[in-house]
Amino acid sequence: MPSGLSLDIEAIPFPVSVADRENRFVRVNRAFERVYGWRQPELVGRLPRLLTPQDVSETFLHRLDRATAAGGWRGRLSNRNRAGRRFEVFLVTHTLRSESAEGFLRLGLACRAGAEGALLAAVLQSLDGAYWGKTFRKSRDFTPSPTYTHTRLGRRR
Numbered sequence: 001m002p003s004g005l006s007l008d009i010e011a012i013p014f015p016v017s018v019a020d021r022e023n024r025f026v027r028v029n030r031a032f033e034r035v036y037g038w039r040q041p042e043l044v045g046r047l048p049r050l051l052t053p054q055d056v057s058e059t060f061l062h063r064l065d066r067a068t069a070a071g072g073w074r075g076r077l078s079n080r081n082r083a084g085r086r087f088e089v090f091l092v093t094h095t096l097r098s099e100s101a102e103g104f105l106r107l108g109l110a111c112r113a114g115a116e117g118a119l120l121a122a123v124l125q126s127l128d129g130a131y132w133g134k135t136f137r138k139s140r141d142f143t144p145s146p147t148y149t150h151t152r153l154g155r156r157r
Helices: 030-036 059-071 116-126
Strands: 016-019 025-028 072-080 086-097 104-112
Touching: 016 030, 025 030, 059 072, 059 086, 059 104, 086 116, 104 116
Parallel strands: none
Antiparallel strands: 016 025, 016 104, 072 086, 086 104
């Protein structure tokens, strides 16, 4: 990871991926490997597109990428594992920056659709109450409210 950025993604019990400025995988946690069936060495340098079914529009993925680069995104979308099995996830993305020029990472956390509260509670616990620069006293202080839902056309709802 770039200097000035550190995060123990293994402490989070949900799939977590870290990507670089070009949105290429740098690191994933064991939960990610378990759910998606890909090992970290196979993913490093690859784009997250390999996790999305072909019917997920490029326009939608481009919007997701731009929103992540601008700060973050959250919502539901279809993913697939290495074997091709399709499933819906709730995805939270965020860009982490440090003071150094190379300190720019994209963080993605996923959970089974419908388990958003558990995902966010785990993140809050793992980060000791700090949620990406905002501090919350309890997990109820951050209520998930998906802003985007993926459809076959990639439209917002």
